Amino acid sequence: MAEIARSHQQVASRLSQRSLRRVATRFLFYLAVAGIVVWSIGPFVWQLNASLQPDRYLAASPPHFLPVPGTIQHYYNVFFVKQFELYIINSLIVAGITTLFCLTFGSLAAYGLARFNVQGRFGILGVILAISMFPQIAIVAPLYLLMSGIGFLNTYQSLIIVYLALGLPLVVWVLFGYFRELPRELDEAAKIDGAGAIRILWSILLPISLPGLVTTGLLSFIASWNEFMFALAFTSDIHHQTIPVGVANFTQLYSVPWGDIAAASMVVTIPLVALVLVFQRRIISGLTQGAVKE
Amino acid sequence: MQPIPTIAEGPGTPSLRPARLPGLDTRTLRTVGLLLLPTIGTLAVVSLYPVFRGITLSLRNTTLSSQTDSFIGLQNFRTLLADAQFWNAWRNTIEFTAVSTLLETVLGLAMALVLFETFRGRGVVRASMLVPWAIPTVVTSKMFGWLFDGQNGIINYLLKGSHLIQANVNWYGSTQHALQTIVIADVWKTTPFMALLLLAGLQSISGTLNEAARVDGASAFQYFWRIRLPLLMPTLLIAALLRALDAFRIFDLPYVLTGGGPADSTETLSTLTYKHLFSGLQFGFGSALAMAMFLTELLIAIGFGVFLLRRMRASGG
Known part of the structure; x- marks a missing residue:
C-alpha cells in the first residue's frame, strides 16, 4: 500500500512539474507577444501622447505618461x-x-x-x-x-x-x-x-x-x-x-x-x-x- | 467516355494548342507590344535613361553654379578615391548595412517564430506589425528624435530608471552614439516587415514535416535547427539580400535625424551624394559618387547571389 501511495505521489509531483513548465513556457510566449506589440506601436503611442501635452510637460522630468490635462494647441499650430x-x-x-x-x-x-x-x-x-x-x-x-x-x-x-x-x-x-x-x-x-x-x-x-x-x-x-x-x-x-x-x-x-x-x-x-x-x-x-x- | 478537352488545359499549364508558336504570330506580338508600351516607356525614360546619363555625367566636371561642363575622363573617380569624406561615408554605410541587416534578420526570425504559433489575437498582433512599415521614414526620424532626445527623451529616462546608465546619453548628438541611434531606428522600422516575410516563408513549409519530426522524438530545438531553418534558408537569404540592398541606400533617416553629423559620423553614401548634387551643385562629381555606390551595390548583389547558388547546390538543390 505504502509503495503504491509513494508512486502516486511521484506521478503527481512529476505531473505538477510538467504543468509548471507548461505554464512557464506559456508565460514566456505571451511575454514575447506583448514585446512584439509594444515594439510595433510603442513609439507611435508615445508620439501620440506627446502631441497632446503642453510644452511644459514635455520638458518635465519625470515625463508625463498620460496627457492629463491635455491640449490641442499643437494641432492648432x-x-x-x-x-x-x-x-x-x-x-x-x-x-x-x-x-x-x-x-x-x-x-x-x-x-x-x-x-x-x-x-x-x-x-x-x-x-x-x-x-x-x-x-x-x-x-x-x-x-x-x-x-x-x-x-x-x-x-x-x-x-x-x-x-x-x-x-x-x-x-x-x-x-x-x-x-x-x-x-x-x-x-x-x-x-x-x-x-x-x-x-x-x-x-x-x-x-x-x-x-x-x-x-x-x-x-x-x-x-x-x-x-x-x-x-x-x-x-x-x-x-x-x-x-x-x-x-x-x-x-x-x-x-x-x-x-x-x-x-x-x-x-x-x-x-x-x-x-x-x-x-x-x-x-x-x-x-x-x-x-x-x- | 470522351475527355472534355478544355478542362485538360488548366491555368498555367503550357498550351496544347498546335502551331501557335510563340513569337511567330505578329498580331499577338503587336498586341503584347502595345500593352507593354506604357510601362516600358515610363521605365525607359525615368529609370534606364537616367542611369546612362549618370554614367556620362560622372565623366564630366559639370557644375551648375559655375557653368563648367566638359569631358574629363576618369578624373572624378581619381578625386573620389583620394577623398577622405568619401571613404568615411563608405565605411559608415557598410557598417550600417551590415549591422542593421544582421539584427533585422535575426530579430525578424524570432518574431516570425512567435507569430507562427496559433494564439488568440494573432491577427491583431500581425496588423500592429505593419504600423512601423507604414509610417513615413521622415516621421520615424522625428519620432526617434523625440524618443532618444538627450534632455527629455523617454529612452534616457527608462535606462536611468533601470540603472543601465548613470547620466543622460546624448544619443544622436554625439559622434559615439549617432550611428547606433540610426541603426536602432532602422531596426525598429524594418524588423516587423522582415518578420512578416519570414512568416510567409515558414507557412509555406509543410506542416507534415513537423509531425514526422515530433513522432521521431525530435526536440523543439532540434526541429528548428535541423529542419525548419534549412528549409527556410533560401527565403531568409533572399530577404536579407533585399534588405541589405535597401539598407545600403539609407537616406531619409540620417538626412532628417542628424543631417549626416555630428562631425560626419552618420554621413552615408546617399546623404553625401545628395549634398554634392544639391548643395554643391556638382553634378559631375556627385554622379561619380552615385556610380561608385551603384558598383558597390552590384558587387554586394553578385557576392550574395554566388553565395546563395553555392549553398543551394551544396544542399543538393
Whole structure:
C-alpha cells in the first residue's frame, strides 16, 4: 500500500512539474507577444501622447505618461500656423494620380505578360524587377536636369512621373501573379464572342482581380505618400511640397518644437495606419509576394 | 467516355494548342507590344535613361553654379578615391548595412517564430506589425528624435530608471552614439516587415514535416535547427539580400535625424551624394559618387547571389 501511495505521489509531483513548465513556457510566449506589440506601436503611442501635452510637460522630468490635462494647441499650430493642410493636399494629389496611373499601366503590362504566350516574357518581367533595384540616388541628378529642361521642376507632374516609375515594377509583379492564376478559358470564350484585348482586360479580368488591384493600389499610394528624396530635390514651395518635406522642415531657430512635430506626425500617420489596419491581410499578401521573389 | 478537352488545359499549364508558336504570330506580338508600351516607356525614360546619363555625367566636371561642363575622363573617380569624406561615408554605410541587416534578420526570425504559433489575437498582433512599415521614414526620424532626445527623451529616462546608465546619453548628438541611434531606428522600422516575410516563408513549409519530426522524438530545438531553418534558408537569404540592398541606400533617416553629423559620423553614401548634387551643385562629381555606390551595390548583389547558388547546390538543390 505504502509503495503504491509513494508512486502516486511521484506521478503527481512529476505531473505538477510538467504543468509548471507548461505554464512557464506559456508565460514566456505571451511575454514575447506583448514585446512584439509594444515594439510595433510603442513609439507611435508615445508620439501620440506627446502631441497632446503642453510644452511644459514635455520638458518635465519625470515625463508625463498620460496627457492629463491635455491640449490641442499643437494641432492648432500645425494647421493654423504651419498651414499643414497644403502639404496634405499636395500629397493626396500626387499619391492619388500616381496610383491611378500605376494601376492603369501596370494592369496593361501584367495582362500582356500573363495572358499571351510570348517568348521572353519572363525575361521582360525580370528586367522590370531588376530596374526596381536601381539605387534612386543614381537617377536623381539626371532626372533633375531632365525636369528642369522641360520646365517641370516644382510641379506635381515631376513627382508623379518619377513615382510612377518607382511603383510600376511591384504593381506589374503582383498583378502578373493574379492574372496568371485565372483560367485561360475566360479569355478564349470572350475572344470567340468577338471581344478585343482591352475589353477582355476591362470587363473580365479586372473585376475578378479586384483584391489584387486594391493591394497594389494601396502599396503604390503608401510608397508615394512616404517618398522623401525626390520630393526634396524637385519641389521648392509649400504649394507643391509633399508631407515628408513638410515634416522634415519642421524646425525652429532655437528649440525643437517636439509637440508640434508630434501633432504633425499624427495627422499624416493616422490615416495611413487606419488604412493599413483595415486592409492588413491584402497588404501582407501583396508585400510578401512582391518581396520574396523566387 | 470522351475527355472534355478544355478542362485538360488548366491555368498555367503550357498550351496544347498546335502551331501557335510563340513569337511567330505578329498580331499577338503587336498586341503584347502595345500593352507593354506604357510601362516600358515610363521605365525607359525615368529609370534606364537616367542611369546612362549618370554614367556620362560622372565623366564630366559639370557644375551648375559655375557653368563648367566638359569631358574629363576618369578624373572624378581619381578625386573620389583620394577623398577622405568619401571613404568615411563608405565605411559608415557598410557598417550600417551590415549591422542593421544582421539584427533585422535575426530579430525578424524570432518574431516570425512567435507569430507562427496559433494564439488568440494573432491577427491583431500581425496588423500592429505593419504600423512601423507604414509610417513615413521622415516621421520615424522625428519620432526617434523625440524618443532618444538627450534632455527629455523617454529612452534616457527608462535606462536611468533601470540603472543601465548613470547620466543622460546624448544619443544622436554625439559622434559615439549617432550611428547606433540610426541603426536602432532602422531596426525598429524594418524588423516587423522582415518578420512578416519570414512568416510567409515558414507557412509555406509543410506542416507534415513537423509531425514526422515530433513522432521521431525530435526536440523543439532540434526541429528548428535541423529542419525548419534549412528549409527556410533560401527565403531568409533572399530577404536579407533585399534588405541589405535597401539598407545600403539609407537616406531619409540620417538626412532628417542628424543631417549626416555630428562631425560626419552618420554621413552615408546617399546623404553625401545628395549634398554634392544639391548643395554643391556638382553634378559631375556627385554622379561619380552615385556610380561608385551603384558598383558597390552590384558587387554586394553578385557576392550574395554566388553565395546563395553555392549553398543551394551544396544542399543538393
